[in-house]
Amino acid sequence: MFDFNTTVLVVDDMTTMRKIVQKALKEIGFSNFVEAADGQKAWEVLNETSSVGLVISDWNMPNASGLDFLKRVRSDGRYKGLPFVLLTAESELEQVKEAVMAGVDNYIVKPFTPAMLEQKLEETHKKKAA
Amino acid sequence: MGAEKLDEEKVATKLDGDFLNPFISATKNVLQTQANTDLSAGKPYIKRLGDVDALTEIAGVISLTCEQFKGSIAVCFNSEVFLNIYENMVGEKHEEITEDVQDAAGEILNIIFGQAKTVLKGKNYVLERAIPTVLVGEKLRIRYKSKIPTIVIPFETKTGTFHIEIIVDLDN
Numbered sequence: 077m078f079d080f081n082t083t084v085l086v087v088d089d090m091t092t093m094r095k096i097v098q099k100a101l102k103e104i105g106f107s108n109f110v111e112a113a114d115g116q117k118a119w120e121v122l123n124e125t126s127s128v129g130l131v132i133s134d135w136n137m138p139n140a141s142g143l144d145f146l147k148r149v150r151s152d153g154r155y156k157g158l159p160f161v162l163l164t165a166e167s168e169l170e171q172v173k174e175a176v177m178a179g180v181d182n183y184i185v186k187p188f189t190p191a192m193l194e195q196k197l198e199e200t201h202k203k204k205a206a
Numbered sequence: 207m208g209a210e211k212l213d214e215e216k217v218a219t220k221l222d223g224d225f226l227n228p229f230i231s232a233t234k235n236v237l238q239t240q241a242n243t244d245l246s247a248g249k250p251y252i253k254r255l256g257d258v259d260a261l262t263e264i265a266g267v268i269s270l271t272c273e274q275f276k277g278s279i280a281v282c283f284n285s286e287v288f289l290n291i292y293e294n295m296v297g298e299k300h301e302e303i304t305e306d307v308q309d310a311a312g313e314i315l316n317i318i319f320g321q322a323k324t325v326l327k328g329k330n331y332v333l334e335r336a337i338p339t340v341l342v343g344e345k346l347r348i349r350y351k352s353k354i355p356t357i358v359i360p361f362e363t364k365t366g367t368f369h370i371e372i373i374v375d376l377d378n
């Protein structure tokens with residue numbers, strides 16, 4: 077599993093969803109978080125926070141979407157290997173293909189339980205370590 | 207009176223179980239999964255002009271647009287039930303509905319809509335993508351006065367009931 081001391085960047089335009097994700101991450105064992113409400117802010121926060129070791133990001137957001145953010149992250153050498161998990165609605169599963177092409181590591185569909193998120197993170201970590 | 211009956215018939219023909227059931231299952235699934243809240247669904251009914259509304263203090267609303275009809279769906283809560291679900295979902299206890307917690311009503315409906323949309327696609331209802339809004343206070347009262355008839359699906363939780371309302375725009 078990821079180092080629980082790492083900082084997780086949680087990105088979603090809905091305050092409630094950012095809180096839901098952080099509550100689940102706390103239950104899993106993480107305790108350091110930074111957050112952003114769109115892809116543009118997320119990019120700024122990422123550059124200001126050197127301890128970010130995992131990104132969990134929504135797709136549909138104003139200004140810059142999760143995909144825009146992902147592409148920006150992957151195009152920057154510093155973040156090539158940064159674990160990036162997409163948060164998506166069930167009706168938007170077609171987006172996952174596009175995200176995979178752009179270099180996403182995994183995705184989780186809303187609604188989810190902390191156990192479901194934990195499993196996705198385990199998978200992601202294993203993939204990254206392989 | 208005759209016109210009202212006719213409207214109800216029109217609503218009933220446009221919205222059968224095929225359309226309603228995916229919303230019922232999605233509501234149960236979303237609240238159980240995301241808010242750890244068990245619930246049971248009651249029988250859907252048509253709300254008529256003059257019927258007393260269940261107390262609604264906050265509602266998430268999304269428009270429903272497909273080839274067959276236009277309308278909207280709302281998930282309606284009183285504050286006790288809403289704040290209880292919010293606490294289960296987010297882990298924060300609140301005594302009243304403030305701006306901080308309001309967007310949860312939209313997000314809950316958004317996830318329900320996403321699930322139902324996928325199932326409905328398989329039944330030839332192709333719903334357009336839509337963004338939820340949240341109604342509280344005066345905006346809620348306006349909505350309540352304007353549209354009738356409405357299909358109501360009641361749900362029972364440990365803290366009380368909430369309901370889903372589907373309004374069909376009969377001009378279309």
Ligand SMILES: [Mg+2]
Pocket residue numbers: 088089090134135136137
């Ligand atoms: Mg979003």
